[in-house]
Amino acid sequence: MEYFEKVKVTTSPHVRSKESVSKVMTDVMIALIPATLVGVYFFGLYSLLIVLTCMVSAVVVEAVTQKLLKRKITVGDMSAALTGMLLGMNLPPTVPLWIPAIGAGFAIVIVKQIFGGLGQNFMNPALGARAFLVASWPALLMAWSGPKGGFFASIAVPDAVSGATPLALLRAGETMPSFWDMAIGNTMGTIGEASAIALVIGGIYLLLRKVITWHIPVMYIATVAVLSFLLGPNSFDIASVGYHVLGGGLLLGAIYMATDYSSAPVDNKGKILFGVGCGLLTAVFRLFGASAEGVSYAILIMNLTVPLIDRAFKPRLFGEVKAK
Amino acid sequence: MKLSFRGGIHPLNNIHHGKYLTDKKALEVMPAPEKLVIPISQHIGAPAKPIVKIGDRVLMGQKIAEAGGFVSVPIHSSVSGEVLDISPTPHLLGNEVQSIIIQNDFKDEKVSGYGETRDYSKLEAKELIAIIQENGVVGMGGATFPTHVKLSPPPEKKIDKLIVNGAECEPFLTADHRALLENTEEIINGLRITMRILGVERGIIGIENNKRDAISKVKKACKGLPIDIKTLKVKYPQGGEKQLIQAITKREVPSGGLPMDIGAVVLNASTCIAIYNAVEKNIPLIERIVTVTGNVKKPSNLVVRVGTRFEDVFEFCGGFTEHVEKLIAGGPMMGLAQFSLDVTVIKGTSGILVLGKELATTPAQINCIRCGKCVYVCPAGLMPLHMNSYSIRGDYEMAEKYNVMDCIECGACSYVCPSNRYLTQSFKFAKLQITKKRRAENAQ
Numbered sequence: 001m002e003y004f005e006k007v008k009v010t011t012s013p014h015v016r017s018k019e020s021v022s023k024v025m026t027d028v029m030i031a032l033i034p035a036t037l038v039g040v041y042f043f044g045l046y047s048l049l050i051v052l053t054c055m056v057s058a059v060v061v062e063a064v065t066q067k068l069l070k071r072k073i074t075v076g077d078m079s080a081a082l083t084g085m086l087l088g089m090n091l092p093p094t095v096p097l098w099i100p101a102i103g104a105g106f107a108i109v110i111v112k113q114i115f116g117g118l119g120q121n122f123m124n125p126a127l128g129a130r131a132f133l134v135a136s137w138p139a140l141l142m143a144w145s146g147p148k149g150g151f152f153a154s155i156a157v158p159d160a161v162s163g164a165t166p167l168a169l170l171r172a173g174e175t176m177p178s179f180w181d182m183a184i185g186n187t188m189g190t191i192g193e194a195s196a197i198a199l200v201i202g203g204i205y206l207l208l209r210k211v212i213t214w215h216i217p218v219m220y221i222a223t224v225a226v227l228s229f230l231l232g233p234n235s236f237d238i239a240s241v242g243y244h245v246l247g248g249g250l251l252l253g254a255i256y257m258a259t260d261y262s263s264a265p266v267d268n269k270g271k272i273l274f275g276v277g278c279g280l281l282t283a284v285f286r287l288f289g290a291s292a293e294g295v296s297y298a299i300l301i302m303n304l305t306v307p308l309i310d311r312a313f314k315p316r317l318f319g320e321v322k323a324k
Numbered sequence: 325m326k327l328s329f330r331g332g333i334h335p336l337n338n339i340h341h342g343k344y345l346t347d348k349k350a351l352e353v354m355p356a357p358e359k360l361v362i363p364i365s366q367h368i369g370a371p372a373k374p375i376v377k378i379g380d381r382v383l384m385g386q387k388i389a390e391a392g393g394f395v396s397v398p399i400h401s402s403v404s405g406e407v408l409d410i411s412p413t414p415h416l417l418g419n420e421v422q423s424i425i426i427q428n429d430f431k432d433e434k435v436s437g438y439g440e441t442r443d444y445s446k447l448e449a450k451e452l453i454a455i456i457q458e459n460g461v462v463g464m465g466g467a468t469f470p471t472h473v474k475l476s477p478p479p480e481k482k483i484d485k486l487i488v489n490g491a492e493c494e495p496f497l498t499a500d501h502r503a504l505l506e507n508t509e510e511i512i513n514g515l516r517i518t519m520r521i522l523g524v525e526r527g528i529i530g531i532e533n534n535k536r537d538a539i540s541k542v543k544k545a546c547k548g549l550p551i552d553i554k555t556l557k558v559k560y561p562q563g564g565e566k567q568l569i570q571a572i573t574k575r576e577v578p579s580g581g582l583p584m585d586i587g588a589v590v591l592n593a594s595t596c597i598a599i600y601n602a603v604e605k606n607i608p609l610i611e612r613i614v615t616v617t618g619n620v621k622k623p624s625n626l627v628v629r630v631g632t633r634f635e636d637v638f639e640f641c642g643g644f645t646e647h648v649e650k651l652i653a654g655g656p657m658m659g660l661a662q663f664s665l666d667v668t669v670i671k672g673t674s675g676i677l678v679l680g681k682e683l684a685t686t687p688a689q690i691n692c693i694r695c696g697k698c699v700y701v702c703p704a705g706l707m708p709l710h711m712n713s714y715s716i717r718g719d720y721e722m723a724e725k726y727n728v729m730d731c732i733e734c735g736a737c738s739y740v741c742p743s744n745r746y747l748t749q750s751f752k753f754a755k756l757q758i759t760k761k762r763r764a765e766n767a768q
Contacts, residue, residue, distance in 0.1 A: 001635060001638060001639075001643060001644070001665060002643055002644065003643070003644040003645075003646060003647050003648050004644060004648050004651070004665060005647075005648075007648050007649065007650055007651050007661075007662070007663055008649055008650050008661065008684060008686060009418075009650075009661040009662070009663045010650075010661055010686060010749070011661070011748070011749045011752055012652075012654075012656075012657060012658045012659055012660070012661075012733070012735050012748065013335075013656065013657045013658070013735030013738050013739055013748060014650055014652055014656045014657075014659065014661065014679060014683075014684055015335065015336060015495070015656040015657070015679070015683050015684070015685075015739065016685060016687065016738065016739055016741075016744060017333075017335070017739050017740050018338075019697070019740055019741070019742040020742050020744075021690060021693055021742045021743055023742065024693070024695065024742055074690065077690065079693075116691070117691060118690065118691040118693060119691040119692050119693040119694055119743075120691065261693045261694040261695045261696070262693060262694050264694075266694055266696040266699055266707065266709065267696075267699065267707070310710075314707060314726075315699060315702070315705045315706070315707065316705050317579055317704070317705045317706070317727055317730060318330075318566065318570075318576060318577075318579070318703065318704045318705045318730065319566065319576040319577050319578045319579040319580075319581065319730075320576075320578075320579060320705075
């Protein structure tokens, strides 16, 4: 019969949705655009250069590594570009450009490809790289620049000023920036963490696109909010909740970093536990630890518990009771 | 609120589930072809045993093969004519099955007793069940489990929920939809006969909300009858037996159990027609409604004689419109891909679907990114990502621990997977291996 020559024979299902990994990754990048723009607006065009360097380095390093390891080159799935973007969000706006390049290389080679590539990394590659950079070049990673409407400044390394992030100020007991400045991003911090509003807008986009679920971000932020309300620095002070939620890397971490598929639990109950765990550790680090921040390490440590959480939490099986 | 279950997907939502091609097309009777190829195995259970010889003249509705045991049904000739051959021919399951090949004499001369009306209200359940078996009735939703077995639960399993499955959640298929619209009375009568057999006081007909015309038609026809019409949310696999029961009764078939364990029996809408024909008109199951759709010139809902070759069906529908990428018996989610046009319409063939390059994609799979979409959509509450990683490594013991045997093979996980992983496919293989192992252990 006409048109009936070579047919495919497979088992069902025979059709698939148009979902793809590159669409998911691109969605997360789209969600990060508002925060990036705010960062570039307040910290200057140089921040954009940092983010782009991260992204390009991550993609190039992934392609080269896969070539050397004789793997299929998969940079088209956009996951490397996203890792680069997330790393850029987590860097201060003053680092020299070799920092993003080395960081992206570490994220891709050590955290991702060595463990098998896409989906196989046991911790968040961008956070792993940040931890590595902080440990190696602490001075560069702790240098902040003042937000001075620097968008119109030239593309040059901004002068690092002896400023401090809101959480560092809180810790030192100094005058805090206003909540409004923290909400819009007119404070010191990493490129991506400054603007609470921009981060939440992106988060809502991800929820609507069903890229993430509410479990991790909501439980994470709620846990930090409750603990900072109870514990400090002034107990039962609603203002310290505002400082802790808006003033540091919490929103960036809770919405974009802790929700990384590979290094977060799959089941929703597991996600709730994971979120609470991240919140607990963050609060403990911030309130009792040596550093004002705590989000990166909290997430990295919780990443390591994911295999256990995954084993403990499964969805309820349909008809769970076994037949007699 | 529409009744539904946990999980599920909306497959091919962008093209209205493909149903628009045929959902407005009235049933059309396809004339019987010159030659019919009737397999002796069209049901789950023992194949039937041929009782005719080459050269015999047979009549329409005549029994040509008898049941091979209790879990088996006889096979009847769909036309009158001469037995040309009894030999293996290609079967929908991909193997070759002994088939009785009949040359149609186009007289449709009926066997004696064919079409004789019978008053079922004077008959006992046992007699009715025997009539249903004798007329070769099997589940026509695709599984082809002999209906008389389903209607003979052990006495300790009291059935109180009898449900007609009119969900038809598979994309593209509209056979049950048209049956509900055009054979409403037959379906209702089939249900009432079954209610009598099982001693159920109220019957239920469940229909997905995208078949509004069918819902109002059936509602009108059921006025004053002890039958409830339940509107179901449009979601795949709403027509899965366990999902349907749960949506309507809130009871869950236990893992590893059967619907009768929770007092439920589900019948496909077309099966009800077959029950009605068998009991009230003494007509055996020799024809059924088939949706022929996809890339065919004339997508249709046809009444086709059992044993009609696919080639004849496509001839009738004007042939294909473009290169056939996949030929599927059934729907795109759970149907069986075919490689030959020599296979024939059997009792369980509710649809024949032709897919072109655009829909029948077989993309390369990439690493799982653990997004968890498969977990959210799984109607059985499983974790397909873990089951897959164990199944493809051959670790069936761990796959079993992750309840791979509870997989209903609906394909929802594979459908949504952004990494295009062949999830359902790997579970089918794993289940086969586990079943083989269990059998070997039991044999020892």
